[in-house]
Amino acid sequence: xxxxxxxxxxxxxxxxxxxxxxxxxxxxxxxxxxxxxxxxxxxxxxxxxxxxxxxxxxxxxxxxxxxxxxxxxxxxxxxxxxxxxxxxxxxxxxxxxxxxxxxxxxxxxxxxxxxxxxxxxxxxxxxxxxxxxxxxxxxxxxxxxxxxxxxxxxxxxxxxxxxxxxxxxxxxxxxxxxxxxxxxxxxxxxxxxxxxxxxxxxxxxxxxxxxxxxxxxxxxxxxxxxxxxxxxxxxxxxxxxxxxxxxxxxxxxxxxxxxxxxxxxxxxxxxxxxxxxxxxxxxxxxxxxxxxxxxxxxxxxxxxxxxxxxxxxxxxxxxxxxxxxxxxxxxxxxxxxxxxxxxxxxxxxxxxxxxxxxxxxxxxxxxxxxxxxxxxxxxxxxxxxxxxxxxxxxxxxxxxxxxxxxxxxxxxxxxxxxxxxxxxxxxxxxxxxxxxxxx
Amino acid sequence: xxxxxxxxxxxxxxxxxxxxxxxxxxxxxxxxxxxxxxxxxxxxxxxxxxxxxxxxxxxxxxxxxxxxxxxxxxxxxxxxxxxxxxxxxxxxxxxxxxxxxxxxxxxxxxxxxxxxxxxxxxxxxxxxxxxxxxxxxxxxxxxxxxxxxxxxxxxxxxxxxxxxxxxxxxxxxxxxxxxxxxxxxxxxxxxxxxxxxxxxxxxxxxxxxxxxxxxxxxxxxxxxxxxxxxxxxxxxxxxxxxxxxxxxxxxxxxxxxxxxxxxxxxxxxxxxxxxxxxxxxxxxxxxxxxxxxxxxxxxxxxxxxxxxxxxxxxxxxxxxxxxxxxxxxxxxxxxxxxxxxxxxxxxxxxxxxxxxxxxxxxxxxxxxxxxxxxxxxxxxxxxxxxxxxxxxxxxxxxxxxxxxxxxxxxxxxxxxxxxxxxxxxxxxxxxxxxxxxxx
Numbered sequence: 001x002x003x004x005x006x007x008x009x010x011x012x013x014x015x016x017x018x019x020x021x022x023x024x025x026x027x028x029x030x031x032x033x034x035x036x037x038x039x040x041x042x043x044x045x046x047x048x049x050x051x052x053x054x055x056x057x058x059x060x061x062x063x064x065x066x067x068x069x070x071x072x073x074x075x076x077x078x079x080x081x082x083x084x085x086x087x088x089x090x091x092x093x094x095x096x097x098x099x100x101x102x103x104x105x106x107x108x109x110x111x112x113x114x115x116x117x118x119x120x121x122x123x124x125x126x127x128x129x130x131x132x133x134x135x136x137x138x139x140x141x142x143x144x145x146x147x148x149x150x151x152x153x154x155x156x157x158x159x160x161x162x163x164x165x166x167x168x169x170x171x172x173x174x175x176x177x178x179x180x181x182x183x184x185x186x187x188x189x190x191x192x193x194x195x196x197x198x199x200x201x202x203x204x205x206x207x208x209x210x211x212x213x214x215x216x217x218x219x220x221x222x223x224x225x226x227x228x229x230x231x232x233x234x235x236x237x238x239x240x241x242x243x244x245x246x247x248x249x250x251x252x253x254x255x256x257x258x259x260x261x262x263x264x265x266x267x268x269x270x271x272x273x274x275x276x277x278x279x280x281x282x283x284x285x286x287x288x289x290x291x292x293x294x295x296x297x298x299x300x301x302x303x304x305x306x307x308x309x310x311x312x313x314x315x316x317x318x319x320x321x322x323x324x325x326x327x328x329x330x331x332x333x334x335x336x337x338x339x340x341x342x343x344x345x346x347x348x349x350x351x352x353x354x355x356x357x358x359x360x361x362x363x364x365x366x367x368x369x370x371x372x373x374x375x376x377x378x379x380x381x382x383x384x385x386x387x388x389x390x391x392x393x394x395x396x397x398x399x400x401x402x403x404x405x406x407x408x409x410x411x412x413x414x415x416x417x418x419x420x421x422x423x424x425x426x427x428x429x430x431x432x433x434x435x436x437x438x439x
Numbered sequence: 440x441x442x443x444x445x446x447x448x449x450x451x452x453x454x455x456x457x458x459x460x461x462x463x464x465x466x467x468x469x470x471x472x473x474x475x476x477x478x479x480x481x482x483x484x485x486x487x488x489x490x491x492x493x494x495x496x497x498x499x500x501x502x503x504x505x506x507x508x509x510x511x512x513x514x515x516x517x518x519x520x521x522x523x524x525x526x527x528x529x530x531x532x533x534x535x536x537x538x539x540x541x542x543x544x545x546x547x548x549x550x551x552x553x554x555x556x557x558x559x560x561x562x563x564x565x566x567x568x569x570x571x572x573x574x575x576x577x578x579x580x581x582x583x584x585x586x587x588x589x590x591x592x593x594x595x596x597x598x599x600x601x602x603x604x605x606x607x608x609x610x611x612x613x614x615x616x617x618x619x620x621x622x623x624x625x626x627x628x629x630x631x632x633x634x635x636x637x638x639x640x641x642x643x644x645x646x647x648x649x650x651x652x653x654x655x656x657x658x659x660x661x662x663x664x665x666x667x668x669x670x671x672x673x674x675x676x677x678x679x680x681x682x683x684x685x686x687x688x689x690x691x692x693x694x695x696x697x698x699x700x701x702x703x704x705x706x707x708x709x710x711x712x713x714x715x716x717x718x719x720x721x722x723x724x725x726x727x728x729x730x731x732x733x734x735x736x737x738x739x740x741x742x743x744x745x746x747x748x749x750x751x752x753x754x755x756x757x758x759x760x761x762x763x764x765x766x767x768x769x770x771x772x773x774x775x776x777x778x779x780x781x782x783x784x785x786x787x788x789x790x791x792x793x794x795x796x797x798x799x800x801x802x803x804x805x806x807x808x809x810x811x812x813x814x815x816x817x818x819x820x821x822x823x824x825x826x827x828x829x830x831x832x833x834x835x836x837x838x839x840x841x842x843x844x845x846x847x848x849x850x851x852x853x854x855x856x857x858x859x860x861x862x863x864x865x866x867x868x869x870x871x872x873x874x875x876x877x878x
Contacts, residue, residue: 004490006531006749008483009515014528015482016535017542024480036806038783038813041463043454044447045561046485046547047505047517051443066486068507071551076448078486089453092445096455098780098830100816103456108485112510122484133816137795141816258796260803310445341537344477356576357697364699367475374477377539377572377580391537 011113011121022328022337027106027126029152030322033145034104034128042103044085046110050077052088052310064111078110082127083306083319090131091310099132099315106324120325129319131306136248139282139302140255142318146286146298147261149322154336157289158297161269162252164282165301166245168273171219173241175212184208185273188220192271224267233268252282280304284320291330298322340393344372345432347389348398352379359400362410362425369429371436373398389415396432450552450560461767461776466545466565468591469761472584473543473567481542483524485549489514491527491749503550517549521566522745522758529570530749538571538754545763559764568758570745575687578721578741579694581757585725585737586700588761593775596728597736600708601691603721604740605684607712610658612680614651623647624712627659631710663706672707691721719743723759730769737761779832783811784871786828787837791818798839801849801864810871812837828854835871 008014015023031041050067054077067077079085082105090097105127112121128145130138143160150158172181187202194202196217203213222232236242249268257263272285281302288297300320307315331337346366348359359375366373374394376385389397399411404422412428413420423431447453454462470480489506493516506516518524521544529536544566551560567584569577582599589597611620626641633641635656642652661671675681688707696702711724720741727736739759746754770776785805787798798814805812813833815824828836838850843861851867852859862870 003751004748006527009486009488012484012486016532017479017481020480020482035782036811038781038811040456040781041459042456043459045451047448047451047561049448066509070505088445093455098827122486135816138816258799309443342477342479343474360697372475372477377574377577388537
């Protein structure tokens with residue numbers, strides 16, 4: 001028989017246990033936060049009619065789409081994000097859903113980007129969206145969840161930068177360039193990457209007057225962390241075109257405190273624009289202060305009309321997304337996720353038929369007490385079983401030979417200290433439960 | 440702008456909150472069981488090189504494969520199960536994994552079957568496999584997990600039918616038809632559907648002698664539930680070709696008891712053959728006694744050589760799979776899963792700016808106490824907010840108007856009884872925590 005070389009597609013990857021355990025740990029913690037605010041899960045297919053996905057996507061995404069003809073000669077494609085399917089879902093099931101509708105979704109998306117280090121063609125997104133309310137309360141809730149999410153993950157040092165597209169639009173209006181705002185934002189979004197001078201050049205290239213460019217650049221350099229920021233804000237508020245956006249941001253801030261969120265994690269930053277054109281209100285990006293090079297690990301914003309491609313009836317909302325793979329990388333560096341290839345608490349040694357039956361019964365008691373218990377299936381050499389426990393990161397091993405069976409006892413070995421203690425089953429349950437509570 | 444009709448592909452479906460909540464509930468309970476036995480998660484891509492998937496799959500599955508050329512003109516396909524990717528994974532990462540290796544995997548798979556009621560082209564599988572041990576202990580563990588899984592889901596009445604392919608092979612050998620065993624099993628597997636006479640006819644069609652056919656049919660009609668079964672077993676054991684398989688089954692039964700599993704949930708049934716040719720040892724199927732029409736909700740078995748397509752080195756193992764969609768359907772009928780569109784415990788009413796700030800702070804306290812708390816984002820009419828709470832299945836609503844704020848209290852309304860009680864925040868936390876502990 002021919003052997004097929006086992007391999008994955010370029011840009012795709014397996015998650016081995018150590019990574020899959022971390023990912024599960026992270027997602028479960030985020031889900032607890034989502035659900036604590038009343039968000040519920042939904043699922044949509046990985047594969048959609050191509051016309052559902054193609055229209056909304058930027059040109060770049062269309063090129064990257066995994067698109068093909070299926071058995072029925074239908075034009076189909078793999079989803080490239082979870083937002084377009086949400087829009088389709090909300091339009092299609094509008095009558096069945098109760099609005100305001102808050103959903104979270106975890107799932108893999110596909111983009112045929114050029115393969116490069118750290119970028120994958122299949123990756124996991126973790127989105128949550130709050131549909132059907134225009135109140136700033138919903139904006140503040142989504143931002144509060146980002147903050148609570150980081151806290152739940154054990155991340156202490158992070159900053160969530162916020163802005164309001166309405167302020168930028170108002171500012172453009174006051175400069176008489178409101179019809180060019182999308183183009184301006186696209187250039188301005190590159191400020192961090194290409195610097196002030198090249199942004200000025202590029203704005204010139206697209207026909208923006210240099211005096212306007214300077215004003216835009218000065219404006220977007222305004223950051224809450226700068227001295228005199230709130231005075232500058234008061235000054236800007238005198239312009240009617242900017243007032244609404246600024247008032248929203250201030251209300252947002254007030255509500256954040258009611259949400260029990262530390263304001264110190266937030267800052268207004270007018271340079272945050274968020275690439276996608278459909279954001280229309282408050283937007284946010286966040287970074288981990290210890291690993292700024294990772295980039296934004298959670299971002300989002302408000303959109304006026306999510307379902308415009310699928311329905312004449314508007315659905316506005318606000319949503320955000322955690323970057324799962326960036327979080328895994330960051331939490332590894334921070335050392336706040338487990339580094340084990342097992343989630344089990346103890347390995348039971350197998351000495352052969354009689355001993356196996358005895359230890360299986362003990363394992364069953366341990367499991368009933370909520371202790372995750374693995375039993376070595378073969379009566380292999382003790383050294384081999386200990387090696388296995390060691391490599392997989394087991395902290396405890398349970399041993400029972402003939403003499404223990406006679407005394408109805410066990411040897412509990414701590415793999416770290418090497419300490420070994422003869423105990424009855426009750427004592428073992430107690431020891432391991434205490435261990436779990438303290439970890 | 441053109442409106443695209445929002446719709447999913449034929450044979451695909453969305454999961455709305457009520458169903459997605461149920462699915463999450465089911466999978467989380469199964470994961471607790473898997474992990475209690477030391478199984479760990481892994482993930483493999485949804486998309487693979489087509490030659491990885493094509494070889495092992497049956498012809499039928501090849502026809503149903505979603506296969507296409509990607510951007511790099513690679514021949515790719517969506518996975519149709521989680522077993523072939525596991526085989527590829529185990530062969531590829533053999534050096535990095537520690538054997539015995541126990542993994543679970545939850546994920547969607549794709550089959551372009553003819554669309555029909557209740558059959559989907561994308562569906563969720565929930566697999567667990569125990570690789571690298573040939574001991575009956577690993578067979579018994581996998582079977583014990585099926586039983587513990589059903590129990591964790593609140594299912595009480597189920598039956599797991601077991602058989603051993605070695606017994607069937609031995610029996611075929613004793614009849615001199617060992618080279619026809621695969622063909623015979625394929626026909627015999629249809630017994631329930633087409634009946635004894637048509638099986639006999641079909642066996643004749645493929646050239647099996649009628650006297651042999653009768654013996655095969657009598658043999659596979661042996662069931663543990665029949666009187667005299669174990670005597671018949673003793674008789675069969677006299678044949679050396681059958682002895683090994685029968686002894687394994689008996690050892691399996693002994694171990695099951697050590698696993699703390701109720702033997703009453705199991706029965707030996709020689710008609711269980713399991714379709715796929717790669718099973719080589721003990722196999723099982725299970726059914727819910729109250730809903731036999733749903734078919735097998737969990738099945739699996741032992742395979743000698745999982746990775747034969749990908750490596751010359753053998754990896755044997757035993758694995759099984761829960762049918763997630765069948766389980767959702769069954770648990771709905773049994774009434775043991777939640778029927779709500781929310782997982783939250785309480786909805787906080789929004790009366791406008793001042794009241795919102797007050798109730799947001801209360802919500803934050805409730806969340807910190809582990810109570811899932813949704814806040815209505817708009818100061819809509821009270822009736823509308825109550826309607827919302829009612830339709831989504833909230834049990835409690837929290838209300839605070841001016842007079843409550845003055846007294847630093849709240850009204851806690853029970854939506855079922857209509858009862859409304861003025862309380863301080865501590866009392867509300869206590870009431871809701873008790874409620875959660877009792878449910």
